[in-house]
Every structure is written in C-alpha cells, then in structure tokens.
Amino acid sequence: MSGDHHNTDDTGPAARVKALEAILTEKGLIDPAAIDAIVDIYETRVGPRNGARVVAKAWTDPEYRKRLLANAKSAAAELGIAGPEGGHLVAVENTDRVHNLVVCTLCSCYPWPVLGLPPVWYKSFAYRSRAVSDPRGVLKDFGLELEREVEIRVWDSSAEMRYLVIPERPKGTEGMSEDELAAIVTRDSMVGVAKIAPPASPRRNAPRVRG
C-alpha cells in the first residue's frame, strides 16, 4: 500500500478543509473573516524581516546584543515583536569558531514572531532526519562549506525552546546603518543554513525585499 495520496479529487485536502470550515462556521466556532485575517498576517506580515531587525540591532548595539542573548523574547518585544509561538525564544550567536544550526526533528517548531512560518524544506523529512546526524552534509546541500575547525552546534527545537541564530556580520558593512544591515539579513542565515555574503558595494547594494 502506498502512503501517497493525490489531492485533486473531491476527497482531497482542499475539499476536506472546505467542509471543515463550513461546519465550524455554521456552528459559530469560527468566522471566515477572522480566518482570512490570520491567513493575511502569516502570508504577508509576519516574516523574517522581524528577525532581521533584531539581528541588525544586535550587530550595532552591544548592550542590545547582551540583552538578546540573555532573554531573546524580551529583547524582541523591545522592538514590538511578539506573538504566538514566540515564548522561550533563545538567541544563539555564530562566530568564526562556532556555527549554529536549527532544526525541529519531530515536526515544525519555529519562532514565528521573528521568522514567520517555516519554509517547506525545514519541515521535510530530508532536513529533519539529517540535520542532527550529518549537519555538515546538510549545510553542503545549502551551498555552505565550513572549515573543519568550526564547531557546529545543532539545536533541536521543541514546544519549550525556539531558536534564532545571530549570523556573523559580514566584512565590508562597517558604514551601514541598522536599516541597511537589516536588509541584508536573510531567513536562511537566521536558521543557520547560510552565511551572509558581504555586499558588493557596502552602502548601495543591499538587496531589497520584494514588494
């Protein structure tokens, strides 16, 4: 028997969700407008830009960095960043000797307020099953080859603990403002599967987020 199911017929997930929403609405348990609002928040408003602001501030303000490492939840709240699945947030910092990598081996635990919802690969069996046993191999898949001397610390997320990686600030960014820095911080770098490349031209080439 195959565990694979196809989703295009009437018994597929789309039809099941539609039926579920109809019955829950009819019973008055949910309001479709409230569901629309939640979808909008997680599709467009909560995302890694929040985490990027936290990282950029940690890069430019040593006191903030200390507060972030001591209590990441309250440090994020200082920037107005809070929400579900944001409790027990822990910030871990990359250095030239230590590289941190975040996974949730059991399901999909992820710090929503700072990173939004996780990408598809984060939830995949391929990533979850190998991040702990073969972190170097996984990083190689992401195009990141670390020196052998660099220690890799793998953090397995849970209901109790969520992790935000503070990536290393790239060289050539000394003159950049906090906002400019935030624009070069990527989601992947805050999960630990990438480093941040130095900008080609320090002041002007910061990539912008679409739209």
Add this chain to the structure above:
Amino acid sequence: MSTANDALNKLIEEARLDPGHVFSAPWEARAFAIALKLSESGYFSWDEFRERLIAEVGASDRIRARDGTSDRGEYYEHFLRALERILDEKGIAR
C-alpha cells in the same frame, strides 16, 4: 529512486526561486488559520494540537525511513489530519 539528499536539494531550490513561499495551496493556509483560531479561542491548546501533529509526522517518517522514500512537502496533509483528529477526539465539529 530519489534520495533524501536529492529531495532536500529540490526543496532548497524551490525556496530559492520563491523565498516568501509559505503555503503551497490556499487550503493549506485555511487549515493553518482554522487550527490557530480554534486554539486561540480555547477549544484546544496549541500543545495538544502539536501532539497530534507530531504523531502524524512521525508515522509518515517511519514509513519513509523503512521504504527509503523522500517527501514532497506534504506537511500540511499531516497538519490537516492532526486537525481532523483533535476536532473528532474533542467532539468539536460534531
């Protein structure tokens, strides 16, 4: 047969092409929002929901480990089954 390695490379490539990608179909977004809303309204706690989600994901993982098959990003199918289960167990949608 594709390996776990190939599967991850494919998902990484897809994420590169569409970095903001969170849901692969509208039903995934609705299922997520319905679960979050019911939890926020106190019909169940998110931890209770997560227990079911971990069970669904774990069952799929065991099949993949046994058969050596890779996933295609069907996380929200597990998510939906976990939601259906908790609604059923708590008699919420009856």
